[in-house]
Amino acid sequence: MKVQQLSIFLENKLGRLLETTEVLAQHDINIRAMSLAETKNFGIVRLIVENTSRACDLLRMHNFTVEITEVIAVEVNDTPGELARVLRTLHENELNVEYAYAFVERKQNKAVVIIRMDQIDRAIGVLKAEGIKTLTQQELYL
Amino acid sequence: MIWQEEFECMSLDKLRDLQQKRLIELVKRVWDKVPFYKKLFNEKGVSPADIKSIDDIVKLPFTVKTDLRDNYPFGLFTCPVNEVNEIHASSGTTGKPTVVAYTKNDIKLWSVVMGRSIAMAGAQRGDIIQNAYGYGLFTGGLGVHYGALELGLPVLPMSSGNTQKQLQLMHDFNTTIITCTPSYALFMAEEAMDRGIDPRKSPLRIGILGAEPWSQQMRDKIEELWNITALDIYGLSEIIGPGVAQECPGKDGLHVFADHFYPEIIDPRTGDPVEEGEDGELVFTTLTKEALPLIRYRTGDITSITYDKCNACGRTLPRISKLKGRTDDMLIVRGINVFPSQIESVLLDIKGAQPHYQLVIDRKHSLDTLEVQVEVNEDIFSDEIKKLEDLQQHIQREIEAVLSLKVDVSLVEPRSLSRSMGKAKRVIDNRNI
Numbered sequence: 001m002k003v004q005q006l007s008i009f010l011e012n013k014l015g016r017l018l019e020t021t022e023v024l025a026q027h028d029i030n031i032r033a034m035s036l037a038e039t040k041n042f043g044i045v046r047l048i049v050e051n052t053s054r055a056c057d058l059l060r061m062h063n064f065t066v067e068i069t070e071v072i073a074v075e076v077n078d079t080p081g082e083l084a085r086v087l088r089t090l091h092e093n094e095l096n097v098e099y100a101y102a103f104v105e106r107k108q109n110k111a112v113v114i115i116r117m118d119q120i121d122r123a124i125g126v127l128k129a130e131g132i133k134t135l136t137q138q139e140l141y142l
Numbered sequence: 143m144i145w146q147e148e149f150e151c152m153s154l155d156k157l158r159d160l161q162q163k164r165l166i167e168l169v170k171r172v173w174d175k176v177p178f179y180k181k182l183f184n185e186k187g188v189s190p191a192d193i194k195s196i197d198d199i200v201k202l203p204f205t206v207k208t209d210l211r212d213n214y215p216f217g218l219f220t221c222p223v224n225e226v227n228e229i230h231a232s233s234g235t236t237g238k239p240t241v242v243a244y245t246k247n248d249i250k251l252w253s254v255v256m257g258r259s260i261a262m263a264g265a266q267r268g269d270i271i272q273n274a275y276g277y278g279l280f281t282g283g284l285g286v287h288y289g290a291l292e293l294g295l296p297v298l299p300m301s302s303g304n305t306q307k308q309l310q311l312m313h314d315f316n317t318t319i320i321t322c323t324p325s326y327a328l329f330m331a332e333e334a335m336d337r338g339i340d341p342r343k344s345p346l347r348i349g350i351l352g353a354e355p356w357s358q359q360m361r362d363k364i365e366e367l368w369n370i371t372a373l374d375i376y377g378l379s380e381i382i383g384p385g386v387a388q389e390c391p392g393k394d395g396l397h398v399f400a401d402h403f404y405p406e407i408i409d410p411r412t413g414d415p416v417e418e419g420e421d422g423e424l425v426f427t428t429l430t431k432e433a434l435p436l437i438r439y440r441t442g443d444i445t446s447i448t449y450d451k452c453n454a455c456g457r458t459l460p461r462i463s464k465l466k467g468r469t470d471d472m473l474i475v476r477g478i479n480v481f482p483s484q485i486e487s488v489l490l491d492i493k494g495a496q497p498h499y500q501l502v503i504d505r506k507h508s509l510d511t512l513e514v515q516v517e518v519n520e521d522i523f524s525d526e527i528k529k530l531e532d533l534q535q536h537i538q539r540e541i542e543a544v545l546s547l548k549v550d551v552s553l554v555e556p557r558s559l560s561r562s563m564g565k566a567k568r569v570i571d572n573r574n575i
Binding site for chain 2: 007013037039044063064065098116
């Protein structure tokens, strides 16, 4: 399943990442996963939150440039070789990964990999055929 | 040394007679040879017959930078382009450069006024000139060069940059006069100190500095660092290039070579002349230039004028004060004229615009830097770093191509740039000038 992600533009200025998270904290929005990409000049923070469109509106109200992007959240066992299996499946189907980040679910001994790529629907299909599960937004918050 | 005492020290009455004779001849010439002027004069209801004295100059219409652009490239020349001897061009406001041209006589005139300038600054036989103004389409380098040739003084055509070589040749050749922008003079001093060289021990004794605005504080610093006399030179390529006016060591205003460039100070709003000593916009009529004469050309520079004889050097030429600002939003960065509208038009050409922008000008290690901050709105924002970096580099290349000036482009968040009275504040100039 597809998952919505927030991409937020951050200029190279002290405290901007903090301000982003504070806007979400004030409105009781929990961050499930986060990745920060930085260049010499600016940064992009990517967030997975429960209520994406509400978070997006709130951040825009606070003058942030925000885009909602679609990604997939792949659930794998937290054991060696699992991520390689996911990437091999994508590779064999000539699907290119733009970027990815991951977090671990200690309670269930699972790991979740967030992947941004083109042809998301096809990717979900080929992963499913290999028995690899992609999570919905709701499942990310179970 | 006074290079042409008969002109530089002539009585004001004689100067007026000479200006009058030259103006009457000039007005006839442009009327006959340049359709633009005939049309402009007709619109103002004035013809050469109306110009009988120098005071009648106020009947003539003004010309502005846009007139040069509208008649690009050669429309304001009095002669076919194959009859001119040299052509220069500077970056324009809409991508089209401002073109200026010189006949053989114009080059002679330029040599003479630049020769007068260098002599006025105190040059003598035995001096060696290190010319660190840019050579090329920019008029600074060649203008100073011609002046040195006129005086018969040795000149090193260094052009700007390559500071290590500048310092080496200055030392090895014992150059005594440096010609460059004031910020480059400061930069070179700092570079020298970084290399363990004491600039005060250099052979330099005079700096002829211009092409950008500078303050008395900056002069003090340059004079202190180099142990030289630092003097201001004024010019603009439309009038001839450097050599329109020059300070003498008295440092009490810049002497205008008014036998060739007739100065007026006007109220920029009404166009009426202001009183002697009052601030206003500087306007020039080129009385003797052949290829591209200009009538009542509005420089956009704010200054005041005095007709009192100079106590320091004895010249009678009128003097303008050090420049006090601009009537428009033109900026001068490293000697290059920059209009914010040039940057705006580049940004508007980029898809996903209209982005907001702000220009931040700074002086780092004595060199001007221009940072263009562009607000990233949702139309141009991308989640992919490489797309944003491509955009940033694209904007930078386009702006550099238009300005012929290195700039830094930063992407900033929307509405992060300060607004004043509902209108974006486009320029932040952090230079202390």
